[in-house]
Amino acid sequence: KNQVEQSPQSLIILEGKNCTLQCNYTVSPFSNLRWYKQDTGRGPVSLTIMTFSENTKSNGRYTATLDADTKQSSLHITASQLSDSASYICVAFYGNNRLAFGKGNQVVVIP
C-alpha cells in the first residue's frame, strides 16, 4: 500500500533548541519527497523537494534528508523559533504524479 507515516505526531520544544521530524514512506515507484510547513489557518508552504538522487537539502534553518534505500526522510529544524510552531507535512510523489500524504508533525515552540 502506498502510504506515508510521520512521527512524532506532536512535540513541544524550547525556543532555540533543535528537533528532528521523521517520515517513512512505502510508495512505488518513488518520484520525489516533499516537506511542507502549514501554519494554523494557512495553506501549506513548500520547504524542500528531493528526488531519488538527493540525500540532503536545506532551506534556511530547515534541513531535509532522504534515504531512498530505507525509504526514510527527516526534517531537522535548527535553533527553533516561535514562528516554527506549525504542522509539518511529508508528501511522497510516486508513479504518474500520484501522491501519498503523511498526517503531519505538530510542532509547538515555547519560549
Add this chain to the structure above:
Amino acid sequence: KAGVTQTPRYLIKTRGQQVTLSCSPISGHRSVSWYQQTPGQGLQFLFEYFSETQRNKGNFPGRFSGRQFSNSRSEMNVSTLELGDSALYLCASSLAKGGHPSTDTQYFGPGTRLTVL
C-alpha cells in the same frame, strides 16, 4: 506577483446542497490541484488540471468535480453535500514546466473552509 487566491474563504451549507469553490492560480502557472484537508484524514488529493484537462484524480466519489478555464482559473464543485464534506479545501498551482517526474514547487492558497450542517 500575487499568490494563489481562493474564494470564498468561508462557506456554510446544508446537507443535500451543492457548492462551487474558485481558485485563481499564480500568473503563468498552468497546473492547478485541489486537496481536501480534515483533522482525521489529513490532506487528501482530489484532482489536478493542466491546460483545461483533468490530468490526475484522487479517490473521491463523483460528487466531487472540477474544471479549469483557458486562463488557468479553476473551480471545483461538490454536489449533494454530506456532513463528512466539511473540510478545508486547498488549491495549489505550479508552473508545470513539463517533464516527468514533476518536481515543480506547488504554491498553496489559503483555502476555503466549508462547513456542512
